[in-house]
Amino acid sequence: MRLVFLGPPGAGKGTQARELAREWGVPQIATGDMLREAVAADTPLGRQARGYMERGALVPDDVIIGLIAERLAQPDAKRGFVLDGFPRTIPQAEALARLLEELGQQLDRAIFFEVSEPELLRRLTGRRSCPTCQATYHVEGAPPRRAGVCDRCGSALTQREDDREVTVRTRLGVYTEQTAPLLDYYRRRGLLARVAGEGAIESIRGSIRQAVEAVRP
Numbered sequence: 001m002r003l004v005f006l007g008p009p010g011a012g013k014g015t016q017a018r019e020l021a022r023e024w025g026v027p028q029i030a031t032g033d034m035l036r037e038a039v040a041a042d043t044p045l046g047r048q049a050r051g052y053m054e055r056g057a058l059v060p061d062d063v064i065i066g067l068i069a070e071r072l073a074q075p076d077a078k079r080g081f082v083l084d085g086f087p088r089t090i091p092q093a094e095a096l097a098r099l100l101e102e103l104g105q106q107l108d109r110a111i112f113f114e115v116s117e118p119e120l121l122r123r124l125t126g127r128r129s130c131p132t133c134q135a136t137y138h139v140e141g142a143p144p145r146r147a148g149v150c151d152r153c154g155s156a157l158t159q160r161e162d163d164r165e166v167t168v169r170t171r172l173g174v175y176t177e178q179t180a181p182l183l184d185y186y187r188r189r190g191l192l193a194r195v196a197g198e199g200a201i202e203s204i205r206g207s208i209r210q211a212v213e214a215v216r217p
């Protein structure tokens with residue numbers, strides 16, 4: 001199963017990708033996590049990416065494509081994968097198609113998560129995390145027992161720079177402008193499936209399974 005999950009930041013792609021990848025026995029390949037790890041490790045790639053990420057801008061294609069090419073060449077990606085957060089632009093989608101062709105593989109489906117903008121803002125700006133133990137919270141969805149304080153270790157919770165409202169609005173604008181053309185790209189190739197990204201996590205997962213089963217031989 002070779003899938004691409006498309007959707008704006010906060011659409012819930014990551015949660016679904018993690019669960020379904022485990023169910024299908026393929027790796028979840030999340031460029032966001034790969035980039036954050038590179039930034040935290042202060043690698044050459046991470047230093048390059050940091051400035052873009054802090055401004056809410058997209059990291060340049062050549063950086064991301066290099067990262068993906070390395071990842072798809074690893075043995076665990078031979079049986080399939082769930083790509084989460086990539087591609088984000090047409091050049092990235094074209095690069096992915098070339099990479100898969102070189103590997104003798106084909107994409108099965110591109111799943112688009114539809115979520116309204118007010119809902120995305122609510123989800124993203126409410127996220128908090130603990131700088132000490134990495135626990136994550138949401139001010140509405142999963143609040144700590146005491147506001148602003150980590151349940152596990154008592155540290156003051158922080159908001160990621162790219163979850164502040166100004167940055168979130170920029171991220172959503174950048175997303176719409178640069179990623180929306182991807183929907184046309186995959187629709188023209190008969191690969192696009194749209195899934196409602198609001199509602200119970202389990203029912204969203206059911207819709208994704210249905211969209212994927214539809215292409216199974």
Ligand SMILES: [Zn+2]
Pocket residue numbers: 130131132133134135150151152153154155
């Ligand atoms: Zn903590």
